[in-house]
Amino acid sequence: MMEINLHVKRYDPETENPEHYWADYKVDIDQFTTVLDALIKVREDMDGTLALRCSCRSAICGSCAMRVNGHASLACKTRASQICAEGETITIEPAGVMPVVKDLVVDMTPFWDKIKAVEPWMQPQGPVPQGEYIAPNEDMLHLAGVMGCIMCGACVSDCTLLEVDPNFLGPAALAKAYRFVADPRDGADEIRLKSLSEYTGVWDCTRCFECVEVCPKGVAPMERIMVLRDKAMNAGYDDSYGARHTDAFVELVGHSGWLNELMLPIKTVGMFNMPALLNFAPVGLRAMRKRKMPPLFHKMLPGVENVRRIFRRLNK
Amino acid sequence: MRAALAAHQSGANTALISKVYPVRSHSNAAQGGINAALVDRGDSWEEHAFDTIKGSDYLGDQDAIEIMCKVAGEELIELEHMGVIFNRDDEGHLGTRAFGGQQRARTFFVADFTGQAMLHVLHEQVMKLGVTAYEEWFVTTLIMEDGECCGVVAMEIRTGRIYVIRAKTVILATGGLGRVYEPSTNALIVTGDGMALAYNVGAPLMDMEMVQYHPTTLTGSGVLITEGARGEGAYLLNKDGDRFMQTYAPSMMELASRDVVSRSETMEIAAGRGINGCVLLDCVHLGERLIKEKLSQIYDIGLDLVGIDITKEPIPIRPGMHYQMGGIKTDVDGLTRVPGLYAAGECANVSVHGGNRLGANSLLDTVVFGRRAGNHAAEATRDREYKTFNVDAWVENEEQRIRDMLDREPNGDRVAKVRLDMGTVMNEYLGVFREEQGMQRALETIKELKQRYQSVPVENKGRVFNTDLVFALELGFMLDCAESIAAGALERKESRGAHSRTDYTSRDDENWLKHILTVPSEDGPQVSHLPVVITQWTPEERKY
Numbered sequence: 001m002m003e004i005n006l007h008v009k010r011y012d013p014e015t016e017n018p019e020h021y022w023a024d025y026k027v028d029i030d031q032f033t034t035v036l037d038a039l040i041k042v043r044e045d046m047d048g049t050l051a052l053r054c055s056c057r058s059a060i061c062g063s064c065a066m067r068v069n070g071h072a073s074l075a076c077k078t079r080a081s082q083i084c085a086e087g088e089t090i091t092i093e094p095a096g097v098m099p100v101v102k103d104l105v106v107d108m109t110p111f112w113d114k115i116k117a118v119e120p121w122m123q124p125q126g127p128v129p130q131g132e133y134i135a136p137n138e139d140m141l142h143l144a145g146v147m148g149c150i151m152c153g154a155c156v157s158d159c160t161l162l163e164v165d166p167n168f169l170g171p172a173a174l175a176k177a178y179r180f181v182a183d184p185r186d187g188a189d190e191i192r193l194k195s196l197s198e199y200t201g202v203w204d205c206t207r208c209f210e211c212v213e214v215c216p217k218g219v220a221p222m223e224r225i226m227v228l229r230d231k232a233m234n235a236g237y238d239d240s241y242g243a244r245h246t247d248a249f250v251e252l253v254g255h256s257g258w259l260n261e262l263m264l265p266i267k268t269v270g271m272f273n274m275p276a277l278l279n280f281a282p283v284g285l286r287a288m289r290k291r292k293m294p295p296l297f298h299k300m301l302p303g304v305e306n307v308r309r310i311f312r313r314l315n316k
Numbered sequence: 317m318r319a320a321l322a323a324h325q326s327g328a329n330t331a332l333i334s335k336v337y338p339v340r341s342h343s344n345a346a347q348g349g350i351n352a353a354l355v356d357r358g359d360s361w362e363e364h365a366f367d368t369i370k371g372s373d374y375l376g377d378q379d380a381i382e383i384m385c386k387v388a389g390e391e392l393i394e395l396e397h398m399g400v401i402f403n404r405d406d407e408g409h410l411g412t413r414a415f416g417g418q419q420r421a422r423t424f425f426v427a428d429f430t431g432q433a434m435l436h437v438l439h440e441q442v443m444k445l446g447v448t449a450y451e452e453w454f455v456t457t458l459i460m461e462d463g464e465c466c467g468v469v470a471m472e473i474r475t476g477r478i479y480v481i482r483a484k485t486v487i488l489a490t491g492g493l494g495r496v497y498e499p500s501t502n503a504l505i506v507t508g509d510g511m512a513l514a515y516n517v518g519a520p521l522m523d524m525e526m527v528q529y530h531p532t533t534l535t536g537s538g539v540l541i542t543e544g545a546r547g548e549g550a551y552l553l554n555k556d557g558d559r560f561m562q563t564y565a566p567s568m569m570e571l572a573s574r575d576v577v578s579r580s581e582t583m584e585i586a587a588g589r590g591i592n593g594c595v596l597l598d599c600v601h602l603g604e605r606l607i608k609e610k611l612s613q614i615y616d617i618g619l620d621l622v623g624i625d626i627t628k629e630p631i632p633i634r635p636g637m638h639y640q641m642g643g644i645k646t647d648v649d650g651l652t653r654v655p656g657l658y659a660a661g662e663c664a665n666v667s668v669h670g671g672n673r674l675g676a677n678s679l680l681d682t683v684v685f686g687r688r689a690g691n692h693a694a695e696a697t698r699d700r701e702y703k704t705f706n707v708d709a710w711v712e713n714e715e716q717r718i719r720d721m722l723d724r725e726p727n728g729d730r731v732a733k734v735r736l737d738m739g740t741v742m743n744e745y746l747g748v749f750r751e752e753q754g755m756q757r758a759l760e761t762i763k764e765l766k767q768r769y770q771s772v773p774v775e776n777k778g779r780v781f782n783t784d785l786v787f788a789l790e791l792g793f794m795l796d797c798a799e800s801i802a803a804g805a806l807e808r809k810e811s812r813g814a815h816s817r818t819d820y821t822s823r824d825d826e827n828w829l830k831h832i833l834t835v836p837s838e839d840g841p842q843v844s845h846l847p848v849v850i851t852q853w854t855p856e857e858r859k860y
Binding site: 012013014031032034037043044045047048049051052053054055056057058059060061062063077079101102103105107108112115116119120121122124128131132133134135136137140141143144147148150151183185186 | 336337339340341342344345356393396397398399401402403404405406407408409410411426427429432433436437440441443444474503504505536537539540609612613616617620621622623730731732774775776778779780781782783784
């Protein structure tokens with residue numbers, strides 16, 4: 001047994017001028033005590049006013065996602081002794097991005113709205129078979145990796161894009177969308193990929209890896225988003241900024257052996273897209289002032305033939 | 317959700333009320349799978365029915381069991397068509413695994429999170445069809461007028477406001493009562509709400525003494541370790557490394573029915589052949605690949621919760637309270653004895669599980685009888701009118717009750733203390749083995765706890781997301797359930813299924829091949845009896 005300190009961010013909407021405040025609780029733990037066990041101890045024996053959601057205690061119901069020492073985690077899957085030594089402090093805050101209702105409880109309405117937005121139900125095409133759909137076990141095992149998502153919202157909490165752009169569908173909804181696109185029984189891939197290629201969809205992800213880091217079930221949402229990008233481009237949805245950016249990147253490096261930074265934005269938005277090109281002007285001027293402007297005449301990389309050979313081989 | 321979907325699709329104006337977001341429900345925790353006898357696999361519903369009946373120690377109603385086993389295949393295929401992924405065999409057909417108490421491998425599964433996979437797909441269907449859902453609403457009272465159920469009083473947890481929802485029919489699908497016991501595999505939300513709500517409006521609870529102890533729950537927290545582990549071939553070992561099931565069930569070994577395995581473990585531990593109150597579950601010989609593919613969740617649980625890698629060493633487990641076979645007495649259409657009130661799933665007792673439920677029959681029970689209750693409750697709305705009653709009075713009564721709870725002086729025991737005392741006494745005297753004196757003591761303790769409950773303080777005085785208040789209300793429900801369990805157990809003077817008495821050690825078909833019903837009264841629970849429905853399987857001795 002050892003004593004640790006829980007430093008908990010709290011919020012009570014029913015006070016006169018509600019503001020966040022911090023409360024500290026000293027709790028005895030053993031090596032197996034989870035952060036959730038410790039919080040339950042607080043709630044049951046010390047302070048009944050502390051609000052949090054929790055249920056299964058075994059990382060399957062998805063209720064107890066919150067920020068533990070700055071990162072979203074399931075409180076029931078995090079052993080206190082592994083992140084905190086005797087006498088030290090664990091900092092606990094509500095999940096991010098979503099509005100706080102009370103203490104560690106956040107309003108998940110926006111989360112569910114985005115899940116619903118990807119039409120998360122199977123849309124098979126063709127006649128329904130008499131028995132089960134015949135499907136390879138590997139495909140099902142692969143899907144199990146995504147179906148393992150428990151909708152806890154940890155990925156959404158720590159998504160660096162959602163923090164600044166609430167319109168982004170976000171990692172959970174896109175991973176859910178992937179689950180149907182990757183399901184051999186679902187027949188709506190085309191429509192799904194088309195709508196996922198639009199604004200708020202797969203191209204908005206900044207690839208920061210946070211969702212992969214914090215997902216307690218190994219769903220790796222960002223990796224699913226990258227596969228969706230591939231699939232969307234292969235299905236011919238290559239007209240978005242994101243898709244053109246990818247194409248331009250490949251084309252430019254394949255041509256000169258390294259990236260032509262001047263041409264990349266131009267090719268991404270389109271040669272004749274004057275309004276968008278004019279938008280770059282201030283950036284260009286600032287770059288010039290700081291002497292960061294890429295050279296106007298882009299040189300070939302020495303030995304560019306070798307790079308081109310790699311591209312040719314890859315294209316085969 | 318299965319009931320709500322059926323009612324919605326039958327054309328009834330349906331709303332789903334859940335005290336948590338629906339995907340947080342405890343069906344998530346069903347790890348192992350769902351049973352179905354598929355004819356094209358050489359299986360038959362009769363064999364499945366026989367295994368179920370034998371498993372129930374002949375207390376299951378055979379008409380209900382026949383219905384369940386006959387439609388199991390269709391239900392399974394429909395779930396697959398809705399999108400449940402299910403593990404496949406080499407040809408891409410649905411794959412099976414073996415489960416306890418069954419002669420054939422007829423358990424279909426999604427790794428070891430079958431319940432979660434099903435629950436999320438049902439939730440997808442609820443979203444698809446746009447069924448109205450009151451999420452994080454807590455039902456506190458059933459509304460009764462002229463002896464009929466005609467709606468519910470519920471609290472929106474987020475605001476603490478009280479509402480009346482009028483209905484022509486109400487279906488309870490609130491799950492079990494695991495938290496009545498300590499420890500339990502069940503989630504913290506599993507507090508017997510529906511059973512207590514029904515009990516308090518006079519719908520009898522049936523066979524409440526039949527409480528299942530799961531043979532493999534984790535040391536410490538008591539979290540569930542799937543029966544699928546033994547289904548895939550894991551061993552149970554005592555401290556000497558012997559597969560002790562040899563002694564108790566030489567033919568089925570680790571895959572005997574749950575009541576048998578739990579009793580065997582308890583005897584082994586009592587005989588001093590356990591380790592710190594546990595025996596060992598050994599998966600090592602199954603190999604890392606199989607474990608990570610088919611038992612991935614318990615692999616994580618071992619590492620996360622007790623720091624044991626099950627691919628490398630055995631894990632300490634013990635029997636732990638897991639499931640309530642008993643519940644609200646319903647007919648095969650889910651109708652309780654109160655007009656307008658239906659029930660399905662673990663909170664109900666139709667009765668397909670009798671004295672002991674087979675693993676992977678519970679998910680099947682929920683979809684089969686959830687659908688039937690939904691269909692029949694929807695059908696019944698056609699001949700029923702909305703009752704007129706004084707809505708404001710119902711709201712005001714509930715407001716008053718809650719205000720009284722919030723205004724209590726802070727000098728009684730905390731909710732958590734009363735719950736722990738209840739759980740401990742239930743586990744001690746109404747666990748794997750029972751006898752008269754202990755059960756009497758448990759019943760008296762529950763009476764005393766009910767007194768103490770009247771003064772438990774609610775520390776949180778606010779109304780927004782007041783979980784303190786919700787726990788206090790849930791504790792009231794749990795105490796009602798506990799009382800009914802103790803009353804049923806004292807009444808049944810034999811050993812059958814999960815009800816194993818050291819003072820009446822054998823099954824007594826002559827006197828006790830019958831159900832026990834409990835209803836509340838001023839002087840505590842009143843018991844009565846009901847014959848078991850037997851169709852084609854005559855009770856015989858049960859051996860594994």
